[in-house]
Amino acid sequence: MTQVKRLISRNAVPLLFGIVCLLGVYFAKMPGQFLLMEIVKRMARNSFLVLSLIIPVAAGMGLNFGIVLGALAGQIALILSTHWEWSGIGGLVLTALLATPLAVLFGFLAGMLLNKAKGREMITGMVMGFFANGLYQFVFLFLVGTLIPFDNPRLRISTSPGLRNTIDLGRIKGTLDGIWEVRYGFTKFPMVTFLVIAVLALAIWAFFRTKLGQEFRAIGQDRHIAGVAGISVDRNRILAIIISTVLAAWGQLIFLQNIGTLNTYNSHEQVGTFAIAALLIGGATVTKATIGQALMGTFLFHLLFAVSPKAGQTIFGSAQVGEYFRVFVAYGIIAISLALHAWQSRSAAKAKLEEETA
């Protein structure tokens, strides 16, 4: 009985959202086939991005809101590759290779900044994301076509400087998903994309069994103690952020090749918030995140995302409210997860105390 109770209280967050999801599915009354298709599509799209958050959590840097920088690196590479008209799966791989040094550079800079803000990584990362977004817009909205000569009509509007609001990614659209698809009813399973995600999950799992992974975990628990043991804390923290940023860049490419169009000025904006919401829903906390939690969280979050507009419409009778409901859900989830986490750690401390005087 107590075991069941403990199991429930440990997994309160995913359970709660599981219930909300079931209610959503019930009210949305969507056909099962359609729901399956949505979920498979969204899992393939987002899992990689969510997995990219795990390493900084283990290194004690909290939820890396700075993956926005990785997404930007991916998008910059994508803009260039579109300009040079790279296409096919080869084009996508080349784009990933092009994004990597950019992401390494961004990650390095972000890591340096976060080292100056130890203990406040999350808020710093978030604001850093806003700042990077500003720079990105400055470059692509203003400098391109004025200071930077760039005259590709497919990417630029002729009447004013800056890139188009949306860029068609036709040349690489679905190139990864399309390599091998297995059909089940309406649903197409992008096997290679899932394989890539599985490889990443496996790599993260193996990583924590290496010397470097052990160092990250040690730093995650106590920087000072790790430092006294001779682990170079600052260097490893930068490394953790670089790894996360590079993975996020690749993740954003997988995301965009699935979508097929780049919203030049918006695609990256909510990458951090949504990936983090997904991770938290899976039961992860600021200090602990596993691969299982990341995948479970991605599933629940996007299930809720898929059904919420429809459910909102059924319940409230308005599509507008349904739209609003989506955003409400995303941010509400982060707030509730963090509050539930605080509540859980408090009740855990209380339980320990009661054990001692029994």
Added chain:
Amino acid sequence: MSVPVLEMKQISKSFYGTQVLKNVSLTLGRGEIHCLVGENGAGKSTLMNILFGMPVITNTGGYEGTVLINGESVAFDSPRAAIEAGIGMVHQEFMLLPGFSVTENVKLNRELTRPNPFSMIFGKKLETLNRRQMAKDTRSALDRLGMTIDEWVPVAGLPVGYLQFVEIAREIDKENLQLLVLDEPTAVLTESEAEQFLGVIQRLAQSGISILFITHRLDEVMAVADRITILKDGELVSSGPKEDFTITQIAELMVGRRIDTEARKKRTTRPKDEEVVLEVRDLRVNMPGEALRGIDLDVFRGEILGIGGLAGHGKVGLANGIMGLYPSQGKVLYEGQEVPLNDTQAVLKLGLAFVSEDRRGVGLVLEDTIANNIVLTSMQSQDKFLKPGLLKLKDEKRIINHALESIDKFDIRCTGPEQIVRRLSGGNQQKVCLARAFTQEPKLLFVSEPTRGIDVGAKSRVLELIVELNEMGVTVVFTSSELAELRSIADRIAIIYEGRLAGILPPDAPDVQYGLLMAGKSLEEVGSR
């Protein structure tokens, strides 16, 4: 004579213009136990930080003088370099990661690894951990220390006494270990644990490891040291083989003034043992690690009641429970009036005050000034030091004046009432705590472990202050782990065993009776021997 393992010659160091070490030299032979003693602030830690290449030294301009290991000059710029040269350090606070197992802690940053395909491309850092071999090594280190704990158990669940041994296991697991620095390792251990600990380090020394041992407990120094070095105000006062010193001499050299081990002045009047001021009935306190499981106790007006017992048996739970810091149940009567449990504010208003054993956690607002810390409780619970009016504004002038008075009265060594409490030494922080309790003008004062982690000079001053307060008519309940301290100032001493009262003894009762009570024998059994 063979080359000494460690020689430190003419070491000087200053922080921002303040000289903290002046021409200190130290020599340590193989397999020797060298005790380094001195008051807080004497420069012991700085000397060890230099030896260990801690960033706090390198970041502040390094040091002067030379360090020789096995006759070769070295200058460590990081702990890593010191570790590689065979120096191990057990720090005062535990350097263990709670979420890691014993093995992972012992092998921290010295993990054994196996190559894998990725490590061949990306380098040694990506080699896989060889957990089985790591556990094997840890087992053998634990066995050398006579520890039976499982090598995979997480450190978070271990009793405090074990942690120190895990730290030592980590150090002796280093194959090239030739010098082990122990910085006040016994401060958190109970008497029996400390004894076991001393046995272990003697065994280590016999196996050829040199030990540099920093401690405040002078009887430990006499028990294990081969040589003793005494520092005072950054200078070397005396150094030589143990046989040249006695405990009183060491204490004298450390503080540079004669200290009286009997802090207690002879009482002019004995408290009357009839008027009960505090009545405790079946008190249960839910304090982690120090739980009380039902205790009955009477405190008489005007006395100093000592509370003793081994760590973990609940002696500090009494004050914490009555003051409402930990959940408690039972009945407590103060002056015949029922004390509301679990309501600190109400208890303070009754005129009870508390100097916590957790000086830095509960006792002080570390980031605030001395003045504010001194008046805090009075201001919050008694509305003192406020300007008249509804707004309850702080009366800064009176606060500063009162702080200056207290600094003088309690001999708080500081730069002024505006100094941040964190910067004070432990002893002076304790004096601030006492000054605050005194400011409340309490009728009954709980003092817990007031001398823990403070140096000999401050220690006797703190005890004197408690006696002075008592002579002004304050009843004191004085909890301490040091029996000698209790016996020097208390009128009666209650020994707590496993959360219950084992018995009450007069301070001049024979040692053996105390020993037996602490070991769980009843007073009847003790008396019959």
